[in-house]
Amino acid sequence: xxxxxxxxxxxxxxxxxxxxxxxTYSDRGSQSFFWYRQxxxxxxxxxxxxYSNGDKEDGRFTAQLNKASxxxxxxxxxxxxxxxxxxxxxxxxxxxKLTFGTGTRLTIIP
Amino acid sequence: xxxxxxxxxxxxKTRGQQVTLRCSPISGHKSVSWYQQVxxxxxxxxxxxxxxEERGRGNFPDRFSARQFPNxxxxxxxxxxxxxxxxxxxxxxxxxxxxxxxxxQGTRLTVV
Numbered sequence: 001x002x003x004x005x006x007x008x009x010x011x012x013x014x015x016x017x018x019x020x021x022x023x024t025y026s027d028r029g030s031q032s033f034f035w036y037r038q039x040x041x042x043x044x045x046x047x048x049x050x051y052s053n054g055d056k057e058d059g060r061f062t063a064q065l066n067k068a069s070x071x072x073x074x075x076x077x078x079x080x081x082x083x084x085x086x087x088x089x090x091x092x093x094x095x096x097k098l099t100f101g102t103g104t105r106l107t108i109i110p
Numbered sequence: 111x112x113x114x115x116x117x118x119x120x121x122x123k124t125r126g127q128q129v130t131l132r133c134s135p136i137s138g139h140k141s142v143s144w145y146q147q148v149x150x151x152x153x154x155x156x157x158x159x160x161x162x163e164e165r166g167r168g169n170f171p172d173r174f175s176a177r178q179f180p181n182x183x184x185x186x187x188x189x190x191x192x193x194x195x196x197x198x199x200x201x202x203x204x205x206x207x208x209x210x211x212x213x214x215q216g217t218r219l220t221v222v
Contacts, residue, residue, distance in 0.1 A: 004152075034210050043200055043213040044153065088152050096166030096207050097143065100152030 002027050002093045006101035015110050019076040023089030023101055026070070032092035033065055033072045037085045038103065044088055048074060079108045112137070114203050114214035122220045123191050131186045131217045135203030141165075142184040143211060144176055145200040153200055159184055160207050191221045 003026045013019040021035075032051055036044035050056045050063040050072065062075040072091075076083055086103040093099060115134045123129050135142050141160045145153035155168040159178035173189045182203075188195055198218055202211035 032209070036213075043198070043216045046210050046212055049210045090152075092209075096158045096160075097155035097168065098153075098202075098211060099155070102150070102152050 002091075002099055004089055004091050004099050004101040006087075006089050006104050008102055009105040010107055011104055012107045012109055013079050015079055015081060015108055017079055019079045019083065019106055019108070021074040021076075021087050021089075021104050021106065023072045023074075024070055025072070025089075025091045025093075025099075027091075027093050028067065028070055030067075030070075030091050030093050033063070034090040034092075034098065035061075035063060035072075035074045036088040036090060036100075038088055039085045076106075081108045081110055084108045114201055114212055116199075116201050116214035116217050118217060119215060120218045120220075122222060125191055125193060125221055127191050128187065128189045129191060129219060131188075131199050131201075131219075133184045133186070133201030133203075133214060135182050135184070135201075136212055139203035139205055139212075140182055141204045141207055141209075142178055142182065143202045143204070144184070144186045145202065145213075146170075147198045147200055147216075148196075156186070158207070165207055188219075193221050195219065196221045 035048040038044045048063040064073045088103045089101040090098040143158040144156040147153040157176040158166040204211045
């Protein structure tokens with residue numbers, strides 16, 4: 001069974017620090033990886049996608065992919081209170097669907 | 111540009127009833143997927159449609175069905191509702207199968 005694993009947290013980070021969120025997946029042949037942000041009571045919002053090994057940066061967000069280790073991470077620099085949310089890792093295992101982890105709850109402490 | 115729109119936003123139904131949820135994808139997106147999310151869990155895949163054909167089905171009972179219309183909008187139907195069907199139902203659209211999906215605001219279904 002193809003799975004995506006995340007630490008459920010909660011993860012508490014001081015304002016202005018770097019938040020590091022991690023995700024592992026079970027199938028080395030996976031091609032597409034996504035990070036979603038979900039505020040309480042809202043739907044998931046796509047914030048990053050990454051398809052090849054290495055880093056991808058978008059503003060304060062950096063996604064890192066290591067296919068050999070089956071590991072994808074999300075770094076949030078200069079964390080703000082508005083970054084407090086649940087972050088969902090999603091993987092496309094080469095089929096028609098996205099498989100999600102259970103999410104990591106992040107709290108930024110002012 | 112309008113994002114993915116879902117209706118209704120909230121719904122309360124009684125056990126045994128039937129419900130229909132609706133979704134309009136982002137303009138130009140031909141792939142629509144449905145997910146169920148219960149509290150504390152990530153979204154679980156229910157169906158995907160692409161160009162009006164079912165491309166995938168998750169591990170859900172036959173009480174769940176869906177379809178996609180020529181304008182790429184979609185409906186999710188759930189028959190014989192159970193208390194355990196209470197969840198946030200999410201519709202997502204994408205340009206292609208397997209690509210990044212953009213979610214609508216969801217339909218919060220409560221079965222009593």
